[in-house]
Amino acid sequence: MVLSRAGVNEVVEEFTVTAKQVEQAAKYFEMEIASGLKKAPSSLQILKSYLRLPTGKETGEYLALDFGGTNVRALLVQLQGGTYQVVKKVKRPLISEKYDYTSAETKAEELFAFIAKVISEIAEPGKRYQLGHTFSFGTEQSELSDARLISWSKEIRVQGVEGEMVNALLERALSKGGLSGVVPVAILNDTVASALAAAYRNPAADIGSICGTGHNTTYMERRGDFAPMFVNLESGGFNRLPFTRYDVLLDGKSKCPGTQLLEKMVSGKYLGRLLQCVLETAFGIKASYEPDGKDLALILDVQNRKIEAVETLAQKLGAGKSQQAVEGLRLLTQALVTRSARLVAATYIGILRHMDMEAKNGHTVAVDGSLYQKMPGYAQEINRTLAEIIKEEQIKRITVRFEGDGSGIGAAIAAAIAVS
Ligand code: BGC
Numbered sequence: 001m002v003l004s005r006a007g008v009n010e011v012v013e014e015f016t017v018t019a020k021q022v023e024q025a026a027k028y029f030e031m032e033i034a035s036g037l038k039k040a041p042s043s044l045q046i047l048k049s050y051l052r053l054p055t056g057k058e059t060g061e062y063l064a065l066d067f068g069g070t071n072v073r074a075l076l077v078q079l080q081g082g083t084y085q086v087v088k089k090v091k092r093p094l095i096s097e098k099y100d101y102t103s104a105e106t107k108a109e110e111l112f113a114f115i116a117k118v119i120s121e122i123a124e125p126g127k128r129y130q131l132g133h134t135f136s137f138g139t140e141q142s143e144l145s146d147a148r149l150i151s152w153s154k155e156i157r158v159q160g161v162e163g164e165m166v167n168a169l170l171e172r173a174l175s176k177g178g179l180s181g182v183v184p185v186a187i188l189n190d191t192v193a194s195a196l197a198a199a200y201r202n203p204a205a206d207i208g209s210i211c212g213t214g215h216n217t218t219y220m221e222r223r224g225d226f227a228p229m230f231v232n233l234e235s236g237g238f239n240r241l242p243f244t245r246y247d248v249l250l251d252g253k254s255k256c257p258g259t260q261l262l263e264k265m266v267s268g269k270y271l272g273r274l275l276q277c278v279l280e281t282a283f284g285i286k287a288s289y290e291p292d293g294k295d296l297a298l299i300l301d302v303q304n305r306k307i308e309a310v311e312t313l314a315q316k317l318g319a320g321k322s323q324q325a326v327e328g329l330r331l332l333t334q335a336l337v338t339r340s341a342r343l344v345a346a347t348y349i350g351i352l353r354h355m356d357m358e359a360k361n362g363h364t365v366a367v368d369g370s371l372y373q374k375m376p377g378y379a380q381e382i383n384r385t386l387a388e389i390i391k392e393e394q395i396k397r398i399t400v401r402f403e404g405d406g407s408g409i410g411a412a413i414a415a416a417i418a419v420s
Contacts, residue, residue: 003283003319003328011282014244015335017342019388021242025343026389028240029350033233037224043239043261046221047232049192050144053199053206053220054413056082058420063123063131063182064411065115065170068190069102069154069269070094070213072118076129077412082201084409088122101158108160112173120179128181130419132411135166136190136214138234144418147187153236154214154269155255186414189232190368191218193410196230198366198403200413205364207351208406211344211378212369213293215267219351235347236263246277262347266340268293268371274336279317287318293370299333300376340371341381348382349389352398359394366403373402 017025035042059081066073076088092114094101101111123129137156139147146167152158161169167184174182188196195208195218206220208230217235222228239261247265250273251257254264264270272291279285295313298306310329311321319325348365356363372378379402387395 002322003325003332005324005328007282008328008331011278012331012335014246015339017242017339017346022342022346022349022385022389025241025346026349026353029235029238029347030353032238032240033350033354036233037221043237045138045232045234045237046224047138047189047234048141048226049188049218049230049232050141051188051192051196051230051414051417052228053203054196054417056200056203058200058413058416060416061087061129062412062415063119063129064134064408064415065119065131066134066190066193066407066411067115068134068136068213068407069156072115073408074119074122075408075412076122077409079412079416084200084412086405086408089408090118090121092118102156104157104159106158108158108164108169109173111158111161112169113177115170116173116177116179119174119182120177123179123182125178126181129183130415131182131184132413132415132418133167133170133184133187134190134193134407134411135187136210136216136407138232138237139166139187139189141187144186144188144414145184151256151259153256153260153263157255186411186418188410188414189216189218190407190410191216191232192230193408193414194366194368194403194406195220195410196413197406197409198364198401200409202364204362204399205366205403206355207348207363207365208403208410209344209348209365209367210369211267211340211367211372213267213269215263215344215369217347217351219355222355233351236260236267238262238347241265241343246274246281249281250274250277262343266343268369271296271336271340271371275333276317278332278336279319283319285318287316289316291317293375296333296337297375299330300337302330303376337375337378338381341378342385345382345385345389348400349386352390359390359397362397363399365398365400366406367400368403368406373404
């Protein structure tokens with residue numbers, strides 16, 4: 001079946017988020033933060049990080065571990081007081097042709113043994129290290145040094161970790177792997193890591209966000225009884241949103257239906273799956289191939305015009321390689337990606353209003369993640385949406401900026417804070 005122009009237009013319309021809807025989502029988001037803070041029912045969580053803004057003077061050498069759901073990264077970082085140097089770094093995927101450390105068949109011990117092995121690639125045996133651990137899932141903390149996993153997201157299902165203390169599992173694996181010199185002293189969410197890395201140089205960076213495989217945001221809560229502290233909102237769970245029938249279908253087929261509803265509309269893990277779902281539901285095109293973020297970026301990359309590669313992809317997706325198919329695919333992908341950026345922007349507006357209604361102070365949102373970094377037009381669409389809703393004299397004080405390597409650097413900063 002072809003991607004008829006009329007059919008494509010109809011779907012694009014379904015995915016369009018109007019300025020009024022952005023405003024509405026922002027308002028609901030702000031309300032959900034307020035409810036969460038009061039411990040009233042909310043689709044957002046207010047998870048304490050036990051971290052506040054760094055001074056920028058933190059120094060020393062730390063090990064950083066970044067466990068995000070796609071890769072495990074270990075870094076040796078030298079903090080130099082506002083600047084840093086990555087001395088060593090290694091990155092290993094959680095899934096390869098030979099193994100899968102994300103599935104329900106994997107046990108906690110196996111996963112953590114793998115993580116310890118990655119750390120051993122850069123840590124010298126017998127040497128003592130303090131380690132900061134960026135663990136990118138919703139966790140409950142009562143101190144900076146350990147965290148209990150509430151539940152997995154991003155389709156990870158490894159047994160025996162939910163409800164457990166994560167750094168305790170890591171410590172056990174490190175000691176079994178002959179690395180008892182490596183001491184985990186801090187654990188933090190990747191959003192918090194991103195904010196810390198940015199705030200190391202710029203104290204206006206009081207919001208951290210990830211637009212990558214998953215999605216989530218943290219902000220510096222200055223008013224709660226525990227304040228000031230970064231709180232992890234687990235904003236991927238936000239659910240007061242204009243859903244389409246495709247969102248409902250995708251959620252129904254996911255491993256944890258009813259959860260992470262914003263994340264399933266906006267993040268890199270799900271956008272390709274959503275496109276596949278649209279092709280099947282609206283156009284009757286069934287393809288076994290699920291496009292990933294890179295594929296979507298290729299479709300939208302009009303500057304490099306890799307027409308042949310896009311045609312091949314269009315064929316793989318069952319749409320054929322005609323000009324109409326390629327153009328239809330581009331319009332559909334654009335609609336999904338634009339919606340993602342607009343909904344994310346709406347959540348930033350909700351947070352900014354909660355923090356500082358009139359935007360009297362400057363705020364920087366530090367964003368990390370492949371979607372934000374690599375999807376053509378994504379960062380621009382976030383800025384465009386903010387400018388559409390926020391008053392002109394206020395938007396001048398708000399910056400959204402890419403913070404690459406935030407997870408590793410933030411983990412090192414958290415470790416430095418922990419031992420200071
Ligand atoms: C997790 C968050 C994380 C985000 C980005 C979500 O699936 O629940 O904790 O910050 O992904 O990695």
